[in-house]
Amino acid sequence: MKRHLTPVLLLSFTFLGSLPSALAAPSTSARDASLAAALQAVSPDPLGGQLGLVVASRIVAPKPAATSVALARLSALNSAKTRPATPIVANARPRP
Amino acid sequence: MNLLRQHLRFVALFAFILTALAARAALPNSANIRAAFSALDASGNTAINLDEWERGTAVLFQSADRDRNGFIDAADLPGTAIAPDTFLRVDHNRDGRLSRDEFGVLRRELFRAADIDRDDQLLIVEYELLIVFEQVGWVDRNASERIEPSELRESLTRAFQQLDLDRNGHLSPAEAAYLRPDAFATFDSDRDQTLTLDELVAGYRKELGA
Numbered sequence: 407m408k409r410h411l412t413p414v415l416l417l418s419f420t421f422l423g424s425l426p427s428a429l430a431a432p433s434t435s436a437r438d439a440s441l442a443a444a445l446q447a448v449s450p451d452p453l454g455g456q457l458g459l460v461v462a463s464r465i466v467a468p469k470p471a472a473t474s475v476a477l478a479r480l481s482a483l484n485s486a487k488t489r490p491a492t493p494i495v496a497n498a499r500p501r502p
Numbered sequence: 503m504n505l506l507r508q509h510l511r512f513v514a515l516f517a518f519i520l521t522a523l524a525a526r527a528a529l530p531n532s533a534n535i536r537a538a539f540s541a542l543d544a545s546g547n548t549a550i551n552l553d554e555w556e557r558g559t560a561v562l563f564q565s566a567d568r569d570r571n572g573f574i575d576a577a578d579l580p581g582t583a584i585a586p587d588t589f590l591r592v593d594h595n596r597d598g599r600l601s602r603d604e605f606g607v608l609r610r611e612l613f614r615a616a617d618i619d620r621d622d623q624l625l626i627v628e629y630e631l632l633i634v635f636e637q638v639g640w641v642d643r644n645a646s647e648r649i650e651p652s653e654l655r656e657s658l659t660r661a662f663q664q665l666d667l668d669r670n671g672h673l674s675p676a677e678a679a680y681l682r683p684d685a686f687a688t689f690d691s692d693r694d695q696t697l698t699l700d701e702l703v704a705g706y707r708k709e710l711g712a
Contacts, residue, residue, distance in 0.1 A: 442565040444541040445558055448530040448633050452562045452605075453579065453588040454612045455636035461611045462591035464647050 529637055529665065529680040532630075536682070539629050549623040552613060559609040563602055573599035611647070615640075618649050618710055626682065627709050634661050634680065651712030655703045662699045672696035685709065 446452075454461060542550045542558050566574045576598065579585040592608045593600055616624055616632035624632070631649065638660040643653050665677045674696055675686055681697075689697055689705025697705075 438561045438564065441541045441558060442561045444534075444538040445562060446565070447534045448538045449636055451579070451585050451588075451636070452566045452574075453585050453592065453608060456584055456639035457615065457632065457635040458608060458612060459584055459588045459591070460640055460642060461615050461647070462588045462608055464642070464645075465592065465607055465611055 531679040532682050535630055535633055539626050549625055551623045555613045559606055563605050575599050615648050651707050651710050654706055658703050
């Protein structure tokens with residue numbers, strides 16, 4: 407009986423000992439969830455809404471380490487298509 | 503019966519118009535903005551530095567990556583017309599999804615744009631303007647890739663028009679609910695408990711030291 411009680415007691419003490427720290431601070435996932443909720447409440451679009459669109463149009467794509475001439479030309483074409491020269495004024499409306 | 507149907511149709515149309523108007527004027531209130539700011543400001547020093555911002559970025563990525571495949575797919579984004587356009591611009595390798603890196607680059611650029619005084623941290627006033635400009639847009643007139651005090655009027659005019667629901671040219675405290683109450687009092691230079699566009703712009707410029 408004594409032999410069975412010792413591990414049980416030890417486990418109980420370990421569990422009880424860990425309780426204060428667990429109760430004192432919320433877990434990382436709980437903190438992350440609360441941060442995500444707070445951010446989404448003020449900014450539902452994680453890409454930054456209309457400001458994000460303006461900023462995104464100015465981001466230059468990182469160059470790959472080595473590209474063929476054909477790929478480089480294609481990339482330049484794509485970049486010219488997607489990066490307008492004039493400032494973008496976005497006019498977002500919720501989708502009907 | 504026909505009369506009832508017509509009546510219901512009218513009520514539905516009216517509700518739709520009200521919802522559309524409410525959506526148009528939707529800016530978060532100052533308490534929500536303050537709560538988000540405090541949640542990001544882990545150190546509690548009333549400023550968000552880049553490390554704290556990056557933590558927010560990681561959390562937003564995780565939250566948007568609904569199927570947990572390590573990417574944000576276009577289908578994961580909210581139903582606005584604007585998000586797909588931004589998505590295409592940020593998806594540099596054109597694989598139809600955003601990696602952590604691609605998302606991180608955009609979020610860092612947002613931080614940089616909002617850091618009006620260029621001190622590598624966001625104060626509550628800068629964060630508040632970031633939230634407003636996410637909704638109403640911003641024109642980078644001098645292509646500096648940062649919001650400048652001189653560019654405030656144009657974007658704030660748009661915000662003002664959205665907020666001034668009764669179109670009387672003045673924002674009441676209820677209409678300017680996104681603005682910190684202490685800032686409202688400071689910006690209200692003639693003490694008439696309302697803000698004109700000039701007071702709003704001048705108040706921000708003064709607060710930003712411009």
